[in-house]
Amino acid sequence: MRTERNRVKLNRRWKKTSIMTFVIPGALWFLMFSYIPMFGVLMAFKNYRYRPGKGFVYSLLTSSNAGLANFRFLFRSPDILNIIRNTFLYNVVFIVLGATLPVCLAIMLTRLYSRILAKTAQTVMFLPHFLSWTVVSYFLFAFLSTDKGLINRIITQNGGEPVLWYQREIFWPFILVLVHTWKIVGYQTVIYLAAIHGIDASLYESARVDGATPFKQTMYITVPLLKPVVGMLLLLNTAHILNSDFGLFYQVTRNSGQILSVTQTLDVYVYKALTESAIYGYSTAVGFFQNIFGCLFLVIANGIIKKISPESALF
Known part of the structure; x- marks a missing residue:
């Protein structure tokens, strides 16, 4: 009897050891690339000066304290409220579209009777994900260029006046949302397709x-079972609600100064400040600010989702 118990304990211990063996590489990766680099957040509170031959850690620890001076740089800007508003509102729109449009497309793709047509549509939607924002910016410029753009050529050939796309800020909220959605919707659709095929x-x-119709099957089976996936992606995106895609807002807009009031975000603002002053504590302070508020929004969003759909909550 005692021998049998010992054998069961050994089997359990061996299973735990086997599982831990698989966990260790991932844990080490997170330790090396996610937790140890957090030490660099000290730069937000330092007047960082690199000392040749001494290395980063020594230079950081021996740099003079700056207190909250690096944060004051951010909040003293006369445009800071407009910049935060742009960053926040664009991300809200991206999150809402990312939680609705890819789900609808994934459901429609699964309802196509032709597998060849479904695979072709999936591939066409997924391809833009592999394009860099630099390439996308040139594609867009080919359409919107004032003198040689395709759209302005069509307008002028029909007797109209060319539109100064890169000087008119009214168009850019719609252009940026359209371009961002076109680029990422295919990737998100694939995620939801995988979830649907797992049902x-x-x-x-x-x-x-x-006797349930396809519509009722979608509403009472597919959509409820997709809630955990939608909730998870929604929460992960909410954590980055004050971050922005630098390539989208800097490359695609071609850094036009005449449309900055609707295109400048925190990341673009920090990049421009760094190119002018090269004070690295500024970027660290802004990153720290973004992460703190991202964590706060994540906790709030998780609490809301937990009340609506407990199984979809992250924690």
Whole structure:
């Protein structure tokens, strides 16, 4: 009896050891590239000066304290409220579209009877994800260029006046949302497609036997079972609500100074400040500010989702 118990304990211990063996590489990766670099947040509170031959850590520790001076740089800007507003509102729109449009596209793709057509549409939507923002900016410029752009050529050939796209800020909120959605919607659709294919096919078969239409199958089977995936991606995106895609807002807009009131975000603002002053504590302070508020929004969003759909909450 005692021998049998010992054997069971050894088996359990061996299983735990095996699992831990697989966990260790991932834990080491997070330790090296996620937790140890957090030490660099000290730069936000330092007047960092690199000392040749001494290395980063020595230079950071021996630099003079700056207190909250690096944060004052951010909040003393006369445009800071407009910059934060741009960053926040664009991300809200991106999050809402990212939680609705890819889901609809994924459901429609699964309802296509032709597998060849479905695979072709999926590939066409997914390809823009692999393009850099620099390439996308040139594509867009080919359409919006004042003198040689395709759209202005069509307008002038029909007797109209060319539109100064890169000087008119009214167009850019719509252009940026359209370009961002075009680039990322295919990737997100693939995620939801994988989740839909993971749903037990017997549920749909039972629904068809009971006379459920394709629409009812979608509303009462697909959508409810997609809630955990949608909630997870929603929370992960909410954590970056004060971060922005630098390539989208800097490259695609071609850094036009005449449309900055609707295109400048925190990341673009910090980049311009760094190119002018090269004070690295500024960028660290802004990154720290973005992460703190991102964490706060994540906790709030998780609390809201937990009340609506507890199984979709992150924690």
